[in-house]
């Protein structure tokens with residue numbers, strides 16, 4: 068069994084307000100083949116919203132790597148680089 | 158995040174709160190539009206100058222002003238801020254339309270696109286009840302003096318060649334209260350408006366704006382006034398971490414106490430059930446709920462004939478206001494919910510001093526730097542009962558009343574019906590209820606589909 072990908076979604080208040088609430092639905096949108104390859108976690112504020120510009124919220128971390136302006140689509144794209152199986156149409 | 162207009166609105170609100178918290182709002186307010194749309198940045202509208210103008214108007218509404226105010230073009234935001242600070246006035250209406258933001262969308266009409274093949278069968282011509290369509294030069298043509306925009310031709314065209322352009326705000330309004338004025342921009346007729354907030358939620362240009370009391374709330378907290386938050390039941394589905402953490406987060410901003418409006422809903426339920434029994438015993442045929450302000454306004458302004466059927470029991474917000482006044486007679490009370498109509502109801506409730514949306518609450522917490530998820534659980538003195546917390550969901554009210562009623566009065570038969578979402582069609586349905594033409598003796602009406610949880614200012618729908 069390969070290691071699972073760790074997807075951490077910042078649910079700090081700023082990220083939550085600017086899109087993380089929607090990102091939390093990502094599990095329902097993952098293609099079946101990915102479902103047991105990704106672990107999704109809601110995490111508290113990473114403090115990026117104050118250090119960087121709030122214009123870049125919401126933030127997620129994929130296997131430790133931070134990504135700004137996260138949307139369902141950009142997260143899917145990032146995951147598809149790490150997962151070999153082609154996702155079906157989302 | 159459902160769209161870009163919503164995102165920009167929240168971003169701006171968070172910045173506004175941050176500047177206030179840092180004590181830099183006075184110094185920076187005039188520069189916020191420039192900070193968000195600096196020279197050479199990309200614009201969302203035709204150009205950054207237009208963007209900046211709309212940002213300015215939006216900031217005016219965050220201070221509570223009407224963005225149609227005379228002379229607002231020349232007057233700097235700092236001037237408005239000063240006025241807000243010295244006058245502390247409640248806005249006169251909960252909504253305003255920014256003419257700079259409004260795109261003046263073209264009139265709603267039926268258009269034949271280039272997909273039209275001028276076919277032989279011409280079902281559009283045959284389906285039109287007004288003979289408004291003819292085919293000239295192999296292309297269907299609409300005679301607008303005859304067209305009633307019924308849309309029958311849209312449905313029958315085999316090439317999807319006919320479309321109906323809409324004016325989104327007009328299309329969303331269930332009572333025809335938003336219309337173009339002489340300049341082609343939308344404007345709200347407050348003699349008709351029921352404050353349902355559907356135009357606010359639907360305008361793709363974000364031109365319909367709420368006149369906020371966020372600034373009033375923040376300045377009273379800063380000035381050391383005791384301010385108590387009354388949080389609507391739907392909050393439990395709106396923020397991460399549950400209401401226990403949310404309440405602690407609210408207290409962290411400086412609110413003196415946080416009270417569940419669901420406690421008020423318990424009283425509404427109890428008294429509404431009593432009222433219902435009394436009315437049935439008097440031989441009345443129908444009672445409707447009254448907790449949804451948009452519905453109450455709909456009856457008051459558009460369906461007078463139903464007035465006598467509307468329950469006279471105060472809404473959960475009003476009861477919660479009384480509870481808060483009893484507990485903290487010296488405090489200012491703030492209702493927090495997903496609703497625009499409640500802002501209007503709050504203007505008229507002596508026990509509610511200010512009203513705020515969930516979106517404003519979220520922005521307040523974000524701008525204040527309060528992370529909800531890392532808060533401790535709030536020590537609830539007594540959690541509200543589950544049926545009262547369910548007030549936020551459609552059928553929640555009935556459910557609660559029903560449970561209460563079935564206790565003692567087994568000889569009375571409850572026949573409950575729901576209207577889940579007010580639109581032009583349900584507005585007509587209500588007239589039929591008033592005439593006694595539809596079955597049911599208890600009618601629950603919620604303006605938003607799904608109940609308050611689907612409100613125009615909710616965060617998660």
Ligand code: FES
Nearest residue numbers: 077079082115116
């Ligand atoms: S809320 Fe996500 S980084 Fe602060």
